[in-house]
Amino acid sequence: MSENPAPEAQAADAAADETPAAPHPWTDLPAEQFSLLRLAPLPVDRETGPRPLRFVQLGRVERHAKDLSMLRLSIQVPGQRLHRQNNLLEVWADHQRKEVRFGPDKGLSVEPANRGLGRFLMAQGIAWARKQYAHYTVEGAALPTKGNFNEAARARRDHALKAQGFTIEYSDPLQLKPFYSAPRVSSLHGDWHTEKVQIVELLDAAAMLQQADQTLQEQDVKLRKLEDRVERFKREDSGLRFTITCLVAFSLFQAGLLIWIATR
Template identity: 70%
Template sequence: MTDQQTPPTAAEIDGQPPAEMEKAHPWAELDPEQFSLLRLAPLPIDRHTGPRPLRFIQMGRLERQSPRQSLLRLTLQLPGQRLRKEQNVLEVWADHRQKLLRFAPDDGLHLEPENRGLGRFILAQAIAWARRHYSHYQVQGAALPSRDAFSEEARARRDHCLQAQGFVIEYLDPLQLKARYGTPRVSTLHSDWNADKVQIVELLDAAGMLQQADQNLREQESKLRKLSERIDRFRREDGSLRFTITCLVAFCLFQAGLLIWIATR
Protein backbone atom coordinates (compact mmCIF):
# COMPACT_ATOMS: atom_id res chain seq x y z
CA MET A 1 0.00 0.00 0.00
CA THR A 2 1.41 3.39 -0.93
CA ASP A 3 0.98 6.65 0.96
CA GLN A 4 -1.24 9.37 -0.39
CA GLN A 5 0.57 12.26 1.27
CA THR A 6 4.21 13.26 1.24
CA PRO A 7 5.91 12.71 4.62
CA PRO A 8 7.99 15.49 6.18
CA THR A 9 11.54 15.98 5.03
CA ALA A 10 14.45 14.24 6.71
CA ALA A 11 15.61 17.49 8.29
CA GLU A 12 12.21 18.06 9.81
CA ILE A 13 12.10 14.52 11.18
CA ASP A 14 15.62 14.55 12.61
CA GLY A 15 14.90 17.74 14.51
CA GLN A 16 11.98 16.31 16.53
CA PRO A 17 11.60 13.60 19.18
CA PRO A 18 9.86 10.44 17.90
CA ALA A 19 6.61 11.11 19.75
CA GLU A 20 6.39 14.71 18.52
CA MET A 21 7.36 13.62 15.02
CA GLU A 22 4.49 11.11 14.93
CA LYS A 23 1.95 13.65 16.18
CA ALA A 24 2.93 16.04 13.36
CA HIS A 25 3.17 13.30 10.75
CA PRO A 26 0.60 13.37 7.91
CA TRP A 27 -0.20 9.73 8.73
CA ALA A 28 -1.06 10.57 12.36
CA GLU A 29 -4.77 11.29 11.83
CA LEU A 30 -5.57 8.63 9.26
CA ASP A 31 -8.45 6.28 10.08
CA PRO A 32 -8.30 2.47 9.85
CA GLU A 33 -8.96 0.98 6.43
CA GLN A 34 -9.28 -2.74 7.17
CA PHE A 35 -11.41 -4.29 9.89
CA SER A 36 -11.63 -7.66 11.61
CA LEU A 37 -14.07 -9.07 14.13
CA LEU A 38 -12.60 -10.45 17.35
CA ARG A 39 -14.24 -12.85 19.77
CA LEU A 40 -13.23 -12.58 23.43
CA ALA A 41 -13.96 -15.93 25.04
CA PRO A 42 -15.85 -15.94 28.36
CA LEU A 43 -13.48 -16.34 31.31
CA PRO A 44 -13.98 -16.81 35.07
CA ILE A 45 -14.58 -13.69 37.14
CA ASP A 46 -11.34 -11.99 38.14
CA ARG A 47 -11.13 -10.47 41.60
CA HIS A 48 -9.43 -7.32 40.26
CA THR A 49 -11.00 -6.76 36.82
CA GLY A 50 -14.43 -8.24 37.60
CA PRO A 51 -16.68 -10.27 35.23
CA ARG A 52 -15.25 -11.40 31.90
CA PRO A 53 -18.22 -12.41 29.72
CA LEU A 54 -18.30 -13.28 26.03
CA ARG A 55 -17.66 -10.15 23.96
CA PHE A 56 -17.15 -9.17 20.33
CA ILE A 57 -14.96 -6.22 19.39
CA GLN A 58 -13.54 -4.77 16.17
CA MET A 59 -9.88 -4.42 15.20
CA GLY A 60 -8.99 -1.68 12.73
CA ARG A 61 -5.81 -1.81 10.67
CA LEU A 62 -3.92 0.91 8.80
CA GLU A 63 -0.71 0.41 6.81
CA ARG A 64 1.41 3.02 5.08
CA GLN A 65 4.69 2.62 3.18
CA SER A 66 7.22 5.13 1.90
CA PRO A 67 10.90 4.86 0.91
CA ARG A 68 11.88 6.37 4.26
CA GLN A 69 9.27 5.08 6.72
CA SER A 70 6.54 2.50 7.19
CA LEU A 71 3.67 2.45 9.66
CA LEU A 72 1.29 -0.13 11.02
CA ARG A 73 -1.49 1.12 13.30
CA LEU A 74 -3.83 -1.28 15.08
CA THR A 75 -6.89 -0.06 16.96
CA LEU A 76 -9.44 -1.96 19.05
CA GLN A 77 -12.99 -0.58 19.04
CA LEU A 78 -15.63 -1.59 21.59
CA PRO A 79 -19.32 -1.44 20.55
CA GLY A 80 -21.33 1.08 22.54
CA GLN A 81 -18.29 2.33 24.46
CA ARG A 82 -16.27 5.48 23.87
CA LEU A 83 -12.57 5.42 24.65
CA ARG A 84 -9.88 8.05 24.99
CA LYS A 85 -7.77 8.66 21.92
CA GLU A 86 -4.70 7.02 23.42
CA GLN A 87 -6.55 3.85 24.43
CA ASN A 88 -6.53 0.60 22.45
CA VAL A 89 -3.91 1.80 19.94
CA LEU A 90 -0.62 0.19 18.98
CA GLU A 91 1.69 1.62 16.33
CA VAL A 92 4.81 0.19 14.73
CA TRP A 93 7.13 2.64 12.99
CA ALA A 94 9.91 1.34 10.73
CA ASP A 95 12.81 3.64 9.87
CA HIS A 96 14.35 2.30 6.67
CA ARG A 97 17.44 4.53 6.82
CA GLN A 98 18.51 3.27 10.25
CA LYS A 99 16.97 -0.21 9.86
CA LEU A 100 15.19 0.41 13.14
CA LEU A 101 11.75 -0.60 14.39
CA ARG A 102 9.91 1.20 17.17
CA PHE A 103 6.69 0.44 19.03
CA ALA A 104 4.40 3.28 20.08
CA PRO A 105 2.91 4.93 22.07
CA ASP A 106 5.89 5.59 24.30
CA ASP A 107 3.82 5.56 27.50
CA GLY A 108 2.71 1.97 26.94
CA LEU A 109 -0.46 0.20 25.89
CA HIS A 110 -3.76 1.32 27.39
CA LEU A 111 -6.08 -1.60 26.66
CA GLU A 112 -9.73 -1.99 27.51
CA PRO A 113 -11.09 -4.46 28.54
CA GLU A 114 -8.18 -5.55 30.71
CA ASN A 115 -7.02 -9.07 31.45
CA ARG A 116 -8.69 -10.60 28.36
CA GLY A 117 -5.59 -11.56 26.37
CA LEU A 118 -5.69 -8.48 24.15
CA GLY A 119 -2.15 -7.38 25.03
CA ARG A 120 -0.51 -10.49 23.60
CA PHE A 121 -2.92 -10.56 20.67
CA ILE A 122 -2.29 -7.02 19.44
CA LEU A 123 1.47 -7.38 19.96
CA ALA A 124 1.39 -10.65 18.01
CA GLN A 125 -0.37 -8.97 15.09
CA ALA A 126 2.21 -6.17 15.04
CA ILE A 127 5.12 -8.60 15.33
CA ALA A 128 3.78 -10.78 12.50
CA TRP A 129 3.69 -7.71 10.25
CA ALA A 130 7.20 -6.66 11.30
CA ARG A 131 8.67 -10.16 10.82
CA ARG A 132 7.08 -10.41 7.39
CA HIS A 133 8.67 -7.18 6.15
CA TYR A 134 11.58 -6.21 8.42
CA SER A 135 12.82 -9.30 10.28
CA HIS A 136 16.45 -8.10 10.06
CA TYR A 137 15.73 -4.67 11.60
CA GLN A 138 16.82 -3.76 15.11
CA VAL A 139 14.18 -3.02 17.77
CA GLN A 140 14.38 0.21 19.72
CA GLY A 141 13.84 -0.47 23.41
CA ALA A 142 11.96 1.86 25.74
CA ALA A 143 11.07 2.41 29.38
CA LEU A 144 8.00 0.70 30.81
CA PRO A 145 5.54 3.01 32.63
CA SER A 146 5.55 2.54 36.39
CA ARG A 147 1.74 2.61 36.47
CA ASP A 148 1.77 -0.95 35.10
CA ALA A 149 3.50 -2.15 38.27
CA PHE A 150 1.04 -0.79 40.86
CA SER A 151 0.62 -4.35 42.19
CA GLU A 152 2.65 -7.53 42.03
CA GLU A 153 -0.08 -9.26 40.02
CA ALA A 154 -0.33 -6.43 37.46
CA ARG A 155 3.47 -6.34 37.06
CA ALA A 156 3.63 -10.12 36.61
CA ARG A 157 0.84 -10.01 34.03
CA ARG A 158 2.64 -7.25 32.09
CA ASP A 159 5.98 -9.04 32.20
CA HIS A 160 4.43 -12.32 31.07
CA CYS A 161 2.76 -10.57 28.13
CA LEU A 162 6.03 -9.04 26.93
CA GLN A 163 8.28 -12.01 27.62
CA ALA A 164 5.89 -14.41 25.87
CA GLN A 165 6.33 -12.33 22.71
CA GLY A 166 10.13 -12.46 22.98
CA PHE A 167 10.92 -9.13 24.67
CA VAL A 168 13.60 -8.93 27.35
CA ILE A 169 12.78 -6.93 30.51
CA GLU A 170 15.50 -5.23 32.52
CA TYR A 171 14.79 -3.74 35.95
CA LEU A 172 16.69 -0.62 36.95
CA ASP A 173 15.93 -0.54 40.70
CA PRO A 174 15.62 -3.09 43.53
CA LEU A 175 11.91 -2.39 43.98
CA GLN A 176 11.28 -3.35 40.35
CA LEU A 177 9.39 -0.14 39.66
CA LYS A 178 11.61 1.14 36.84
CA ALA A 179 12.06 -1.21 33.93
CA ARG A 180 12.92 -1.26 30.25
CA TYR A 181 11.99 -3.67 27.50
CA GLY A 182 13.93 -4.49 24.37
CA THR A 183 15.19 -7.19 22.05
CA PRO A 184 18.09 -7.33 19.58
CA ARG A 185 16.18 -7.86 16.33
CA VAL A 186 12.69 -8.31 15.03
CA SER A 187 13.45 -11.93 14.16
CA THR A 188 13.75 -12.80 17.88
CA LEU A 189 10.12 -11.84 18.55
CA HIS A 190 7.18 -14.27 18.52
CA SER A 191 3.89 -13.75 16.72
CA ASP A 192 1.73 -16.26 18.64
CA TRP A 193 -0.92 -15.51 21.25
CA ASN A 194 -3.43 -17.35 23.45
CA ALA A 195 -6.07 -18.34 20.92
CA ASP A 196 -8.28 -19.69 23.72
CA LYS A 197 -8.88 -16.11 24.83
CA VAL A 198 -8.96 -14.14 21.56
CA GLN A 199 -10.07 -15.45 18.18
CA ILE A 200 -10.29 -13.69 14.81
CA VAL A 201 -13.75 -14.34 13.36
CA GLU A 202 -13.81 -14.52 9.57
CA LEU A 203 -16.71 -13.10 7.59
CA LEU A 204 -18.27 -16.48 6.75
CA ASP A 205 -17.85 -17.64 10.35
CA ALA A 206 -19.57 -14.49 11.59
CA ALA A 207 -22.42 -15.06 9.13
CA GLY A 208 -22.70 -18.66 10.32
CA MET A 209 -22.81 -17.52 13.94
CA LEU A 210 -25.58 -15.04 13.14
CA GLN A 211 -27.52 -17.70 11.25
CA GLN A 212 -27.12 -20.17 14.12
CA ALA A 213 -28.18 -17.50 16.63
CA ASP A 214 -31.25 -16.69 14.55
CA GLN A 215 -32.16 -20.38 14.34
CA ASN A 216 -31.71 -20.78 18.10
CA LEU A 217 -33.87 -17.71 18.67
CA ARG A 218 -36.64 -19.12 16.49
CA GLU A 219 -36.47 -22.45 18.33
CA GLN A 220 -36.67 -20.67 21.68
CA GLU A 221 -39.63 -18.61 20.47
CA SER A 222 -41.39 -21.82 19.39
CA LYS A 223 -40.74 -23.41 22.78
CA LEU A 224 -41.95 -20.30 24.58
CA ARG A 225 -45.13 -20.24 22.47
CA LYS A 226 -45.88 -23.88 23.28
CA LEU A 227 -45.21 -23.27 26.98
CA SER A 228 -47.48 -20.22 26.90
CA GLU A 229 -50.27 -22.29 25.30
CA ARG A 230 -49.87 -24.99 27.96
CA ILE A 231 -49.98 -22.38 30.72
CA ASP A 232 -53.15 -20.88 29.25
CA ARG A 233 -54.74 -24.35 29.05
CA PHE A 234 -53.78 -25.10 32.65
CA ARG A 235 -55.23 -21.76 33.72
CA ARG A 236 -58.55 -22.57 32.00
CA GLU A 237 -58.62 -26.02 33.58
CA ASP A 238 -57.72 -24.49 36.94
CA GLY A 239 -60.63 -22.03 36.62
CA SER A 240 -63.03 -24.86 35.80
CA LEU A 241 -61.79 -26.91 38.74
CA ARG A 242 -62.12 -23.96 41.09
CA PHE A 243 -65.73 -23.40 39.93
CA THR A 244 -66.52 -27.10 40.39
CA ILE A 245 -64.97 -27.16 43.86
CA THR A 246 -66.89 -24.03 44.83
CA CYS A 247 -70.17 -25.63 43.67
CA LEU A 248 -69.41 -28.83 45.57
CA VAL A 249 -68.59 -26.91 48.75
CA ALA A 250 -71.81 -24.93 48.45
CA PHE A 251 -73.82 -28.13 47.84
CA CYS A 252 -72.16 -29.81 50.85
CA LEU A 253 -73.00 -26.85 53.06
CA PHE A 254 -76.59 -26.93 51.82
CA GLN A 255 -76.86 -30.66 52.55
CA ALA A 256 -75.35 -30.20 55.99
CA GLY A 257 -77.75 -27.38 56.77
CA LEU A 258 -80.66 -29.44 55.51
CA LEU A 259 -79.68 -32.43 57.66
CA ILE A 260 -79.33 -30.23 60.73
CA TRP A 261 -82.74 -28.71 60.05
CA ILE A 262 -84.34 -32.16 59.68
CA ALA A 263 -82.60 -33.43 62.86
CA THR A 264 -83.85 -30.50 64.94
CA ARG A 265 -87.47 -30.70 63.77
Protein backbone atom coordinates in the same frame (compact mmCIF):
# COMPACT_ATOMS: atom_id res chain seq x y z
CA MET B 1 28.14 46.55 11.05
CA SER B 2 27.78 44.49 14.21
CA GLU B 3 28.41 40.73 14.02
CA ASN B 4 26.00 39.98 16.88
CA PRO B 5 22.47 39.03 15.78
CA ALA B 6 19.69 41.44 16.57
CA PRO B 7 17.57 40.79 19.69
CA GLU B 8 14.51 40.27 17.47
CA ALA B 9 16.28 37.53 15.53
CA GLN B 10 17.39 35.82 18.74
CA ALA B 11 13.85 35.90 20.10
CA ALA B 12 12.51 34.45 16.85
CA ASP B 13 15.06 31.62 16.93
CA ALA B 14 14.20 30.84 20.56
CA ALA B 15 10.49 30.75 19.76
CA ALA B 16 11.14 28.43 16.83
CA ASP B 17 13.13 26.07 19.08
CA GLU B 18 10.28 25.95 21.61
CA THR B 19 7.62 25.26 18.98
CA PRO B 20 6.63 21.55 19.13
CA ALA B 21 7.16 19.48 16.02
CA ALA B 22 4.11 19.04 13.84
CA PRO B 23 2.50 15.60 14.13
CA HIS B 24 3.09 13.14 11.33
CA PRO B 25 0.31 13.08 8.70
CA TRP B 26 -0.33 9.41 9.51
CA THR B 27 -0.86 10.06 13.22
CA ASP B 28 -4.65 10.35 13.11
CA LEU B 29 -5.48 7.96 10.31
CA PRO B 30 -8.71 6.04 11.03
CA ALA B 31 -8.93 2.27 10.68
CA GLU B 32 -9.71 0.98 7.19
CA GLN B 33 -9.97 -2.78 7.69
CA PHE B 34 -12.02 -4.44 10.41
CA SER B 35 -12.22 -7.89 11.96
CA LEU B 36 -14.27 -9.45 14.71
CA LEU B 37 -12.49 -10.84 17.77
CA ARG B 38 -13.95 -13.36 20.18
CA LEU B 39 -12.78 -13.12 23.78
CA ALA B 40 -13.34 -16.54 25.30
CA PRO B 41 -15.04 -16.72 28.72
CA LEU B 42 -12.52 -17.15 31.52
CA PRO B 43 -12.83 -17.81 35.25
CA VAL B 44 -13.49 -14.83 37.49
CA ASP B 45 -10.27 -13.06 38.40
CA ARG B 46 -9.82 -11.69 41.91
CA GLU B 47 -8.39 -8.40 40.62
CA THR B 48 -10.13 -7.77 37.29
CA GLY B 49 -13.47 -9.38 38.17
CA PRO B 50 -15.77 -11.39 35.86
CA ARG B 51 -14.47 -12.31 32.41
CA PRO B 52 -17.50 -13.36 30.35
CA LEU B 53 -17.71 -14.09 26.63
CA ARG B 54 -17.26 -10.87 24.67
CA PHE B 55 -16.85 -9.71 21.09
CA VAL B 56 -14.74 -6.70 20.11
CA GLN B 57 -13.73 -5.08 16.84
CA LEU B 58 -10.17 -4.98 15.55
CA GLY B 59 -9.34 -2.03 13.30
CA ARG B 60 -6.29 -1.92 11.05
CA VAL B 61 -4.62 0.68 8.86
CA GLU B 62 -1.15 0.74 7.32
CA ARG B 63 0.83 3.11 5.17
CA HIS B 64 4.08 2.81 3.24
CA ALA B 65 6.47 5.45 1.94
CA LYS B 66 10.05 5.52 0.75
CA ASP B 67 11.50 6.30 4.17
CA LEU B 68 8.77 5.14 6.55
CA SER B 69 6.06 2.51 7.02
CA MET B 70 3.39 2.35 9.69
CA LEU B 71 0.87 -0.14 11.05
CA ARG B 72 -1.84 0.92 13.50
CA LEU B 73 -4.12 -1.55 15.27
CA SER B 74 -7.04 -0.50 17.44
CA ILE B 75 -9.65 -2.30 19.52
CA GLN B 76 -13.21 -1.04 19.91
CA VAL B 77 -15.37 -2.43 22.71
CA PRO B 78 -19.16 -2.21 22.28
CA GLY B 79 -20.78 0.11 24.79
CA GLN B 80 -17.48 1.66 25.94
CA ARG B 81 -15.87 4.97 25.05
CA LEU B 82 -12.17 4.91 25.85
CA HIS B 83 -9.36 7.42 25.53
CA ARG B 84 -7.89 7.54 22.05
CA GLN B 85 -4.55 6.20 23.35
CA ASN B 86 -6.21 3.13 24.86
CA ASN B 87 -6.48 -0.13 22.91
CA LEU B 88 -3.99 1.18 20.36
CA LEU B 89 -0.76 -0.29 19.02
CA GLU B 90 1.50 1.36 16.46
CA VAL B 91 4.49 -0.10 14.65
CA TRP B 92 6.77 2.32 12.79
CA ALA B 93 9.49 1.09 10.43
CA ASP B 94 12.24 3.60 9.64
CA HIS B 95 13.78 2.48 6.34
CA GLN B 96 16.70 4.89 6.53
CA ARG B 97 17.82 3.71 9.96
CA LYS B 98 16.61 0.13 9.37
CA GLU B 99 14.82 0.26 12.70
CA VAL B 100 11.37 -0.70 14.00
CA ARG B 101 9.66 1.10 16.86
CA PHE B 102 6.62 -0.08 18.82
CA GLY B 103 4.24 2.51 20.21
CA PRO B 104 2.46 4.56 21.32
CA ASP B 105 5.05 6.38 23.41
CA LYS B 106 2.81 6.31 26.50
CA GLY B 107 2.67 2.53 26.37
CA LEU B 108 0.11 -0.08 25.42
CA SER B 109 -3.02 0.24 27.56
CA VAL B 110 -5.75 -2.34 26.93
CA GLU B 111 -9.35 -2.66 28.08
CA PRO B 112 -10.75 -5.09 29.07
CA ALA B 113 -7.63 -6.07 30.97
CA ASN B 114 -6.34 -9.58 31.57
CA ARG B 115 -8.11 -11.03 28.52
CA GLY B 116 -5.07 -11.61 26.27
CA LEU B 117 -5.66 -8.55 24.08
CA GLY B 118 -2.31 -6.90 24.79
CA ARG B 119 -0.32 -9.93 23.73
CA PHE B 120 -2.59 -10.39 20.72
CA LEU B 121 -1.95 -6.84 19.49
CA MET B 122 1.80 -7.23 19.97
CA ALA B 123 1.71 -10.53 18.09
CA GLN B 124 -0.07 -8.91 15.15
CA GLY B 125 2.44 -6.05 15.09
CA ILE B 126 5.40 -8.43 15.28
CA ALA B 127 4.01 -10.61 12.48
CA TRP B 128 3.62 -7.53 10.27
CA ALA B 129 7.18 -6.39 10.99
CA ARG B 130 8.71 -9.85 10.53
CA LYS B 131 7.07 -10.26 7.14
CA GLN B 132 9.01 -7.38 5.56
CA TYR B 133 11.54 -6.01 8.03
CA ALA B 134 12.90 -9.04 9.88
CA HIS B 135 16.49 -7.76 9.53
CA TYR B 136 15.69 -4.37 11.10
CA THR B 137 16.81 -3.57 14.62
CA VAL B 138 14.28 -2.86 17.39
CA GLU B 139 14.28 0.50 19.12
CA GLY B 140 14.16 -0.10 22.86
CA ALA B 141 12.30 2.20 25.20
CA ALA B 142 11.18 2.67 28.77
CA LEU B 143 7.94 1.00 29.81
CA PRO B 144 5.34 3.24 31.45
CA THR B 145 4.86 2.98 35.20
CA LYS B 146 1.30 3.78 36.20
CA GLY B 147 0.23 4.60 39.70
CA ASN B 148 -2.33 1.79 39.71
CA PHE B 149 0.03 -0.73 38.09
CA ASN B 150 0.17 -3.42 40.76
CA GLU B 151 2.58 -6.31 41.07
CA ALA B 152 0.28 -8.82 39.36
CA ALA B 153 -0.26 -6.57 36.34
CA ARG B 154 3.47 -5.88 36.10
CA ALA B 155 4.22 -9.60 36.22
CA ARG B 156 1.68 -10.33 33.47
CA ARG B 157 3.13 -7.59 31.27
CA ASP B 158 6.74 -8.71 31.74
CA HIS B 159 5.84 -12.35 31.14
CA ALA B 160 4.02 -11.53 27.90
CA LEU B 161 6.87 -9.38 26.56
CA LYS B 162 9.51 -11.96 27.46
CA ALA B 163 7.45 -14.72 25.82
CA GLN B 164 7.46 -12.68 22.61
CA GLY B 165 11.24 -12.26 22.60
CA PHE B 166 11.77 -8.94 24.37
CA THR B 167 14.30 -8.42 27.14
CA ILE B 168 13.08 -6.58 30.25
CA GLU B 169 15.62 -4.76 32.40
CA TYR B 170 15.17 -2.62 35.50
CA SER B 171 17.53 0.25 36.22
CA ASP B 172 16.68 0.43 39.93
CA PRO B 173 16.56 -2.13 42.77
CA LEU B 174 12.85 -1.48 43.41
CA GLN B 175 12.02 -2.41 39.80
CA LEU B 176 10.18 0.84 39.16
CA LYS B 177 11.93 1.83 35.92
CA PRO B 178 11.58 -0.97 33.36
CA PHE B 179 13.18 -0.89 29.94
CA TYR B 180 12.44 -3.26 27.06
CA SER B 181 14.69 -4.12 24.15
CA ALA B 182 15.34 -6.71 21.45
CA PRO B 183 18.25 -7.17 19.04
CA ARG B 184 16.31 -7.56 15.79
CA VAL B 185 12.77 -8.05 14.59
CA SER B 186 13.63 -11.62 13.60
CA SER B 187 14.22 -12.47 17.28
CA LEU B 188 10.60 -11.65 18.19
CA HIS B 189 7.76 -14.17 18.26
CA GLY B 190 4.34 -13.37 16.85
CA ASP B 191 2.27 -15.80 18.92
CA TRP B 192 -0.54 -15.25 21.41
CA HIS B 193 -3.01 -17.25 23.51
CA THR B 194 -5.34 -18.44 20.77
CA GLU B 195 -7.58 -20.06 23.37
CA LYS B 196 -8.27 -16.58 24.78
CA VAL B 197 -8.54 -14.46 21.63
CA GLN B 198 -9.79 -15.76 18.29
CA ILE B 199 -10.18 -13.92 15.00
CA VAL B 200 -13.68 -14.59 13.70
CA GLU B 201 -13.86 -14.69 9.92
CA LEU B 202 -16.81 -13.17 8.07
CA LEU B 203 -18.39 -16.52 7.17
CA ASP B 204 -17.91 -17.78 10.72
CA ALA B 205 -19.56 -14.63 12.08
CA ALA B 206 -22.48 -15.12 9.67
CA ALA B 207 -22.81 -18.75 10.77
CA MET B 208 -22.79 -17.67 14.42
CA LEU B 209 -25.53 -15.11 13.78
CA GLN B 210 -27.57 -17.67 11.86
CA GLN B 211 -27.17 -20.21 14.66
CA ALA B 212 -28.13 -17.59 17.25
CA ASP B 213 -31.22 -16.64 15.24
CA GLN B 214 -32.21 -20.30 14.90
CA THR B 215 -31.75 -20.81 18.63
CA LEU B 216 -33.91 -17.77 19.36
CA GLN B 217 -36.64 -19.10 17.09
CA GLU B 218 -36.52 -22.49 18.80
CA GLN B 219 -36.69 -20.83 22.19
CA ASP B 220 -39.62 -18.72 20.99
CA VAL B 221 -41.50 -21.86 19.91
CA LYS B 222 -40.82 -23.50 23.28
CA LEU B 223 -41.94 -20.36 25.08
CA ARG B 224 -45.21 -20.23 23.13
CA LYS B 225 -45.87 -23.89 23.95
CA LEU B 226 -45.26 -23.22 27.63
CA GLU B 227 -47.54 -20.19 27.53
CA ASP B 228 -50.27 -22.32 25.89
CA ARG B 229 -49.91 -24.92 28.64
CA VAL B 230 -50.12 -22.24 31.31
CA GLU B 231 -53.28 -20.82 29.72
CA ARG B 232 -54.80 -24.30 29.52
CA PHE B 233 -53.97 -24.94 33.16
CA LYS B 234 -55.53 -21.60 34.06
CA ARG B 235 -58.74 -22.53 32.23
CA GLU B 236 -58.79 -25.94 33.88
CA ASP B 237 -58.13 -24.31 37.23
CA SER B 238 -61.05 -21.93 36.72
CA GLY B 239 -63.32 -24.87 35.82
CA LEU B 240 -62.20 -26.80 38.88
CA ARG B 241 -62.78 -23.78 41.10
CA PHE B 242 -66.32 -23.42 39.74
CA THR B 243 -66.99 -27.14 40.29
CA ILE B 244 -65.67 -27.00 43.84
CA THR B 245 -67.76 -23.91 44.56
CA CYS B 246 -70.87 -25.69 43.28
CA LEU B 247 -70.12 -28.78 45.37
CA VAL B 248 -69.60 -26.68 48.48
CA ALA B 249 -72.86 -24.83 47.87
CA PHE B 250 -74.71 -28.12 47.28
CA SER B 251 -73.19 -29.61 50.44
CA LEU B 252 -74.28 -26.61 52.47
CA PHE B 253 -77.77 -26.88 51.00
CA GLN B 254 -77.97 -30.58 51.89
CA ALA B 255 -76.68 -29.90 55.40
CA GLY B 256 -79.24 -27.17 55.88
CA LEU B 257 -82.00 -29.39 54.54
CA LEU B 258 -81.05 -32.23 56.89
CA ILE B 259 -80.98 -29.86 59.86
CA TRP B 260 -84.39 -28.51 58.91
CA ILE B 261 -85.84 -32.04 58.62
CA ALA B 262 -84.28 -33.10 61.93
CA THR B 263 -85.60 -30.12 63.86
CA ARG B 264 -89.07 -30.07 62.38
